[in-house]
Amino acid sequence: MTIPALHTQATHPRIRVLSRERAQRLRVAWFLLGTLFGLGASLLIQKALDASSDTAFFAQHRSSESSENTEPPSEEPQKAEAPPAPPLKPVWPRRVEYTVSSGDTLLDLMTGNGLSYEDSHVILSKLKKTFDPRDIQPGHRVSMMLREDTSRADHNAARLGAMTITLSKIEQVNLTQTGPGSYLMERRKKKLLSQPTLARRNIKGSFYVSAERAGVPPGMIAELIKNFSYDIDFQRDIQPNDTLEILYESKVTEDGTRMGSGDVIYALLKTGGKEHKIYKFKDEHGIARFFTETGESIIKKMLRTPIDGARISSGFGMRKHPILGYSKMHKGLDFAAPTGTPIFAAGDGVVEMAGRNGAYGNYLRIRHNPTWASAYGHISRFARGITKGRKVRQGEVVAYVGTTGRSTGPHLHYELIKNGTQVNPAGVQFAGGNKLGGRSLAAFRTQVKKVHADVARLSKPESTKVAEAAQKPARSK
Numbered sequence: 001m002t003i004p005a006l007h008t009q010a011t012h013p014r015i016r017v018l019s020r021e022r023a024q025r026l027r028v029a030w031f032l033l034g035t036l037f038g039l040g041a042s043l044l045i046q047k048a049l050d051a052s053s054d055t056a057f058f059a060q061h062r063s064s065e066s067s068e069n070t071e072p073p074s075e076e077p078q079k080a081e082a083p084p085a086p087p088l089k090p091v092w093p094r095r096v097e098y099t100v101s102s103g104d105t106l107l108d109l110m111t112g113n114g115l116s117y118e119d120s121h122v123i124l125s126k127l128k129k130t131f132d133p134r135d136i137q138p139g140h141r142v143s144m145m146l147r148e149d150t151s152r153a154d155h156n157a158a159r160l161g162a163m164t165i166t167l168s169k170i171e172q173v174n175l176t177q178t179g180p181g182s183y184l185m186e187r188r189k190k191k192l193l194s195q196p197t198l199a200r201r202n203i204k205g206s207f208y209v210s211a212e213r214a215g216v217p218p219g220m221i222a223e224l225i226k227n228f229s230y231d232i233d234f235q236r237d238i239q240p241n242d243t244l245e246i247l248y249e250s251k252v253t254e255d256g257t258r259m260g261s262g263d264v265i266y267a268l269l270k271t272g273g274k275e276h277k278i279y280k281f282k283d284e285h286g287i288a289r290f291f292t293e294t295g296e297s298i299i300k301k302m303l304r305t306p307i308d309g310a311r312i313s314s315g316f317g318m319r320k321h322p323i324l325g326y327s328k329m330h331k332g333l334d335f336a337a338p339t340g341t342p343i344f345a346a347g348d349g350v351v352e353m354a355g356r357n358g359a360y361g362n363y364l365r366i367r368h369n370p371t372w373a374s375a376y377g378h379i380s381r382f383a384r385g386i387t388k389g390r391k392v393r394q395g396e397v398v399a400y401v402g403t404t405g406r407s408t409g410p411h412l413h414y415e416l417i418k419n420g421t422q423v424n425p426a427g428v429q430f431a432g433g434n435k436l437g438g439r440s441l442a443a444f445r446t447q448v449k450k451v452h453a454d455v456a457r458l459s460k461p462e463s464t465k466v467a468e469a470a471q472k473p474a475r476s477k
């Protein structure tokens with residue numbers, strides 16, 4: 001048969017090749033083994049050296065300092081084999097402070113610092129009425145004042161003089177020994193005070209960035225942009241060195257720690273030499289809305305930009321049509337925005353049409369009153385429940401940007417229609433209407449006066465410092 005012959009002929013050179021390869025592999029393997037062994041050996045030696053130095057340290061530590069009076073072992077005070085820091089002289093009374101870690105218990109922290117189990121149990125059972133020891137959580141801070149317990153032989157034996165558990169920036173549990181075995185417990189929550197805070201700045205870049213740099217919380221800036229948008233086109237109207245002034249509430253603890261922010265109170269945007277002021281005011285129904293300085297609601301005006309943060313990609317007027325190629329009247333504003341960007345109703349009204357409409361693609365028209373309507377084209381989809389006859393509120397999301405119909409890319413085509421004819425939204429002035437009256441207007445005027453008094457006071461940094469300094473001695477009494 002030819003097969004074995006072929007076999008031997010074919011394998012013979014292969015064996016030689018293999019053996020050469022194998023030799024090379026073996027060399028590499030031996031080299032690696034050698035290196036690993038060397039590494040392992042040096043690690044073992046290192047470990048042995050470390051261990052011997054550790055034991056030497058412990059021996060020295062135990063002979064010279066039998067009191068075991070160590071720095072607070074912050075993680076697990078129960079672990080006996082690892083005193084974490086060099087010893088201190090036993091000084092009584094002493095204070096220990098911990099930040100609670102996962103798995104820590106108050107009992108561990110107490111007994112780990114020389115308190116007896118009996119004392120610890122008594123204290124914890126008494127503490128339960130004020131603070132359940134099981135509610136201790138990672139991040140809580142525990143501070144203990146310890147006194148020497150001379151009744152026990154242990155050099156570390158301690159009694160608890162006082163303990164403070166800090167639960168948050170504003171809440172603490174205090175325990176103070178008032179006599180042998182008796183303790184005073186108290187849980188305190190600092191009151192949060194509302195303090196007006198002023199941000200004032202020249203606008204560099206965008207309104208958003210400038211306000212953020214002035215320390216105004218982002219959510220508040222977004223709220224202001226939305227509410228200024230009735231009057232201001234943020235894409236076009238903002239010029240370098242326009243100014244902003246924002247008065248808002250800061251939440252401050254009794255001792256002056258800032259804990260966050262409350263509501264915006266007032267904002268001024270000075271652009272192109274014109275001042276736009278808006279004031280937040282709770283009306284007689286308890287609803288907070290923005291008003292102009294004279295007490296007119298700002299939301300009776302229709303939105304000039306029914307979309308957040310979009311740029312106008314095509315204005316109102318004659319233009320060369322991007323698809324048709326010839327000049328044609330553009331009867332609306334185009335806002336370039338990604339597909340899916342929410343579109344807001346420009347004003348309160350009723351849906352007059354929601355569906356396909358030729359070159360507009362998916363099209364929505366809202367009737368605001370007998371004179372005015374607004375229309376939205378190239379929509380990708382309508383918001384839930386948006387069908388003919390549905391009532392909508394100003395600012396409500398009614399649809400989402402798309403590129404349906406005759407469109408070259410995702411954008412919103414927005415039209416304002418007066419008596420059946422499209423008009424330029426940028427040139428439209430809407431009548432006010434919803435104005436405060438009677439007692440509401442009187443209350444609003446009082447608030448406006450207070451706002452300007454606060455702004456004037458906070459504009460002078462020295463005066464606030466003086467006021468704070470004057471308050472301090474009164475607080476400490």
Ligand SMILES: [Zn+2]
Nearest residue numbers: 332333334413
């Ligand atoms: Zn358009």
